[in-house]
Amino acid sequence: MHLADHWLNIAYLIAASLFVFGIKGLTKPRTAVRGNQLAALGMLIACVVTLFHREIISYEFIIAGIVLGTVIGAIMAVKVQMTSMPQMIALLNGFGGGASFAVATAGYLGGLEGPVALISTGAAVLIGAVTMTGSIVAFAKLQELISGGSIGFAGMKFVNALLLLGSLIAIGYLVVEPGNEMVFWALVVAASLLGLMLVLPIGGADMPVVIALLNSYSGVAASAAGFVTGNSALIITGSLVGASGLILTQIMCKAMNRSLTNVLFGVMAEGGVSMSDDEVYQGKVKSSSADEVAMILETAQRVVIVPGFGMAMAQAQHAVRELADTLEKRGAVVEYAIHPVAGRMPGHMNVLLAEAEVSYEKLKDMDTINPTFEQTDVAIVIGANDVTNPMAREDKGSPIYGMPILNVDKARTVVVVKRSLSSGFAGLPNPLFAKDNTLMLFGDGKQAIIDISTALKEA
């Protein structure tokens, strides 16, 4: 049985509406689960009606593909650790790009006519392949399969420009002579290489931007695939996702005070004369003990915890939440200050703390928490560094000048839990560590927090 095209299109419209309701649900934690389920329902409707499309005459490949994909997808979703979420998203972005690329290729091989279809195919292949290989590099970097630093060579930008130009020429050529398969495969190769070369030079600190951007690309690729097949569901949905990724990319760039071009070309800001570690730290750093910190916390009424990815690396989330519980039982107010790039992707830190059963109402974003530091008795910085560096606010010559930071130094007492005085991604000393009101608690993050909790309970 086959359904007429207009029935399919109506079903796609329903699916697209459910996706919109789904995203709308994500605007509040309370309605988010339901939103996600609505979106999944939309997807189910879209897929089921498609099975009755007039062009589908055999089902073997479809069934095999769905079974295989479902098994792999379900295993990934159940097994993944919350700390590894950026890798998972990178991989999913890559699969999305790969799927759009494969759909466009199948469309081309099935015989396409007309400039619109051919240009869309070219665009879907180009963006899809770039997303696919770029995401694989991003995954490898995050999973530490390859060096997280910038990998590149002199003249890389020139080669990339050539690859892009060559791809565009190949697309133009395909419009003139659609039957030339060599040109098509050359486009595939050039686009795949371009994806690799675009992400390789991007350093670890910029990964949140890259993941968001690849997210956007995977949406645009789906849209382009929609132009190939004239499918409204793909066009609408792809552009929704494209817009989403783009907005997140902007937010990440702003939070790091980096322009998108600087991120993409692996350019770090040139600082003026930056101070050496010794100049900043010499004789000014006060090392403290868990007992001393517990004594200060005893009388604290307002405590703000400032987590960074180092906290997750030390698996200290649960210990931190227990410390917060202990403080709350003693009558203190505890909140968490979340910098937009505190984790390794947008919103990552919130997920890590939610996993440790911290209520989302206590997670405050930068603009909300910053004015409250002056009334804060103790700020506990754990595993965060650059996002607390006052040089971003005060030192015009600093490479990070202008980056929005958490104003932890305004708190009455600052406790920094850290292994050593080593610098963060920016490679800069942090004058916060040498301030009069700062106490350094050196050691493993999880153990240090547990020690404070224990000392506090005994007090």
Place this chain on the structure above:
Amino acid sequence: MDFIAMLTLFVLAIFLGVELITKVPPTLHTPLMSGSNAISGITLVGALIAAGHGESVLVQVFGFVAVVLATINVVGGFMVTNRMLAMFKRK
């Protein structure tokens, strides 16, 4: 569908997307990314048509690859989003 109609859809959907996404709080940005990832698995619709085409084996092979990748996106994306959101829901 003619090109102008498709372009109209594309542009209007981007405006809608921008309006919607800017209202999502930073707390939910990671689930937003995994969820939108799952939604972008809508490519599965195009993949199903290619995989069931039945005229050329090569087309079906690419269709099959597309079905596998898009299904991973859809199933993995929605499931992992659900897993994360469940953590936000409980008090």
